[in-house]
Amino acid sequence: MDYTYSLLILLLPLLSFLVIGLPDFAGNKYAWSHKTAGLIGTCSIGLVTVLSYITAFQYFTAPRLADGTFATLVPYNYTWLPLGNLHFDLGILLDPISVMMLIVISTVSFMVHIYSFGYMHGEKGFQRYYAFLSLFTMSMLGLVLATNIFQMYMFWELVGVSSYLLIGFYYGLHAAVHASKKAFIVTRFADMFFLIGILIFGYYTGSFNFSFTGTEVHIAEGMTAFTTCDASRAAAAGGFILPTALVLMFIGGAGKSAMFPLHIWLPDAMEGPTPVSALIHAATMVVAGVVQIARLFPIWIEYAPQAMEIVVYVGAFTAFYAAAVACAQSDIKRVLAFSTISQIAFMMVALGVCLPGHHGAVLDNHAQLGYMASLFHLFTHAMFKACLFLGAGCIIHAVHSNEMSAMGGLKKYMPITHATFLISCLAIAGIPFFSGFSSKDEIITACFEHSQFIGWWMTGVAAMTAFYMFRLYYGIFWGTENKELHAHHTPHEAPLTMTFPLIFLSIITVGVGVFTTLGGFLDWSWASFGEIVSAAGTAYTVHFAPQVAITSTVIAVISIALATYIYKGEKQPIADKLYKTFPRLHRWAYKRFYMDEVYMFVTHKILFRFVSRPVQWIDEHIINGLIDFSAWGANEAGESLRPWQSGDVRQYAVWFLTGAVALTLVLLSIL
Template sequence: MDITLPILILAIPITMFLVLGIGGVKMSKKMAGILGIIGMGTTATIAYTVAITYFFSGDANFIIDGVRQQYQVFDFTWLSFTDTLVVKLGFLLDPISAMMLVVITTISFMVHLYSWGYMEGEQGFQRYYAFLSLFSFSMLGLVVATNIFQMYIFWELVGVSSYLLIGFYYKLPSAVSASKKAFIVTRFADLGFLIGILLLSFYTDTFNFMDLTSNPERVLASTGGASFMGASVLTWAMVLIFTGGMGKSAMMPLHIWLPDAMEGPTPVSALIHAATMVVAGVYLVARMFPVYCVVDAAMTFICCVGAITAFYAAVVACAQIDIKRILAFSTISQIAFMMVSLGVAYDKPIEGVHYSGLGYMAGMFHLFTHAMFKALLFLGAGALIHAVHSNNYTAMGGLRKYMPITHWTFLIGCLAIAGIWPFAGFFSKDEMLAAMFARHWFWGAWMTMVAGLTAFYMFRMYFLVFWWEENPHYKEHKPHDAPWQMSVPLLFLAAVSCVCGWALPFGELVTWNGEPYHIHIEWVKVAIPSILTACVAIALAYVMYHKKNDLPTKVKNFWPTLWTAANRRFYWDEIYMFITHKIIFNIICKSIAWFDRHVIDATMDGFAKITQKASYAIRGMQAGTIQAYVAWYLAGAVALAAITWICLI
């Protein structure tokens, strides 16, 4: 493949960032918006061309004997410290990177177009489009990285981009606080990621993904059986690397930043949740999947973290009022679903059936479908907020009559995420549940319950927004559908959410080992029970929230403690505040500050005082008179002579 197109995929977004960031103040808002949209549209077109070429051209570089290959389009040395410690920058094409090129550029282009209408009239419009381009560039560079250190560089750029966009409304204290919270929490996670990278590369002498994943048994052998605190070094390395993914993908207990990230503009939320920052953790595990497969403890850890996080986030979403925060916790739960799917993936036959990494394929499939319907839901939420000027469903109700396009597209998104046939989420969720049941009935049953909760809280929000009693403020300000710049992305994403599940042969394109896998629905064991679970949950939401009644209040009063705890996110923010302020700041930091002032500073001050007093005592030696100098010279000569005489004796 000619390297021109891959280079342009990275070059166009970073060029747009520089042009809009430096020259945006000299442009009109319209010009800045057009440039940003054209730039990302061109990038999306090129990305589609590269992905289609990789998947369907039949080039011997890409597929050999029916197996899709990893292909380094280019890979040049950037920093060389030693023969083995070399940092390279390159462009890696394989099934998941090609798939992610499509996901990122599609969602980013939709967000660019949508923002032209949503952000109209906002101050910093040009700056906003510059930051969008930087965010897209960072994520594109992350997914095509040829080595784990290049991924880490772009990983940090993603963090910087999220900080800039979450804090876009920098005059609002809540936005500034949310951006700092996201940046700080993910930095702690990324420290673990960096330590894991250094551990892994120290033993394997490479950062390169192809070297690491082509022979995971060699990676395991390279550690020489070294261990620490009862776990192998490779286990520690892979768990620490996963810690970085936990931070980016908001897994417990590093999830606290994501709900507050809603302080940024709503299109930014769609980009973060659907195609960029939050899915980076899932992509990291998928990229290192062959190595994780030889570390059973790390895979179990991923499963447990994902299962707990998925359930927690689903329960919290059931008690939220802000529609963006409901969607935020929905994202946490769905990303955790993907993590569990990766954690149960395997390539060994069970009961004579070879599933060929079913969980891996299913997790990537759900990443793809989730990106489409979650972007649809966030952009739909943006249209609602644009119409009623509030994030809370208490300011909504009965909007189906006023906003038909938003209503129908939002309903499609809800059906897709609930896993109702034939929408996209059904097919990817079915494959994930099949992989979980194949591994152990517990994982399948637990995640089926989470899927039921997902259907409940999504349709709770749907009925409260579109069917509940109309808000009386509609008489003063009549809501209406968004302008075409916002409606076109909604219609496009709704259409994709309807067809991409059954029309896309995903299993034949994206698998862990490059071998095609034919997706088949296990109706009796998985599909029908999951659909029935979702339908029961939707029916319950219908009874409680279809029209105004006192049933929700009765349920709340029946479990007041549980409802309050879920509404307050089970007090995780309070726990963090207690640990940081009461323990770290008041006890640890104050003790360190006392030691710094009274021991370290006092010691240095003592040296200074001794030096000062000594200087006063001997200053007569430098009086500036010839007599004094001669006297000291003679005294020194006599002392030297005496010492020499004593030594000779």
């Protein structure tokens, strides 16, 4: 089957970035009109979406291999920089993970492009905005299609640059500039560990590829495979080499996916335009860490299974921390930001609980469940979280504020936004017949198979999720209407360009949820990891553990009922009483448990004072002093020799005669 057209999936958004961006950067005289720039960007991403769906249809309907798994194909592979046996390749890899991510990225990005026509209408820098959106989309597509770790890292950094540009889009606002720099610095710090891990991995294995065997790369007609890693070199160097490299790469993924304690950049990233928040949180930047671990999963399982416990406990703590903070936030975008952190942590935990069973590297069905559930939740979360963020944009567009105090009673003014927002809240809460129920239930089931403690811990976090999301829902659409604010501008429903993406994404959320709950469309056996699945026999298929499903549903319903009891009414005496009873706890959660202040203390009071300033003093007084002394010495030596080169013949004669007399006296004294 021919997949040569897949190169267009990367080239079209790159071309869109250049076509829109270059004239705009040349000056207003050459820039496209707002409408033309938007149409170029949206049409190019629309074509990418069509090509992605064609690729997915061809790939998933093609005959499977003899062992029941899907082929991994490489339509393009170009050796960019050969360094002996170690070389840097650029190419396109099509496997179940990359094809699924094509659907997620292209769908959400296309909806964001359409939505931005209405949301960004009249904004200064409209052309620049669409150019950056195209660059962002191309970067993430390149990341998931990468054939090797180094190519992934290249696009990984492009994603970081794109996020910096889009978060700081309103560069006239100090908060936006500060947020963009914060995101850039924190993720670059984490990426340093990612790069170190890649270099260790490449040095000891002799390759940057994702696997130690070539069995998962099946050659189709016209396709090429790439070289594989040599595990023996790493094993000979010591059993700690590969676990160390993988953990270092996980730190890079934790930074990009905002895992604790590298999460601090993500809430501030809300200073960017709301459609950008939807793109970052739903389908691009924050899922990069999950994709990285899923890509390297066979190596994790075979050579560093115990290190997976790090992923489990970092993810479990992050999920709880972010949910606790979300319960106290008043800015609706920051509630959704911490919700994203918590949900990404669910995906991390699901990957981490996939530990080998009794057969070494061979995974039994229960262990495979977590891997499948993680990717399944990535897919469902992308759709309903994009819907939530875009819905938040409609609300902000209507009331001109991010704070819940400016909202309340909006359901009568914004029926479409209300309905789609409610659907997404039910999905993330894990209510049956909505997509989040199916994927989250599978994660919790996998957690219980790992340990009772992790299972109940994640069930508790799921209950907190349902609570804070319906606290948000009631605070926006029910409660007391802010009549004083509404007297100046009556809220109204967003235009069709903004409501259509909400409807489309909510239809996917309901459709996937209904199919999976009723027992159809359940085969996610494509969510496999090559030879390990084959060795286990068959890939895992979505199913329900009735006890876990019923328990999680009951807990979610109780959480929603509790949020309804506390926040639905016009007055909220219980919430006020809780605040007065536990003011310090609320303050800590509202201030994100002072993690930003901790970072400021560590950087300013410790690193700057005891590291940066001594280094600065050494640089200024010793390094610069030595350089200045060398320059002074050379200058003084030149000045001392300068009289000898005056050009005065009489002075030369005096020096000649003086030297001759001195030499004569020396010779006479010796004789």
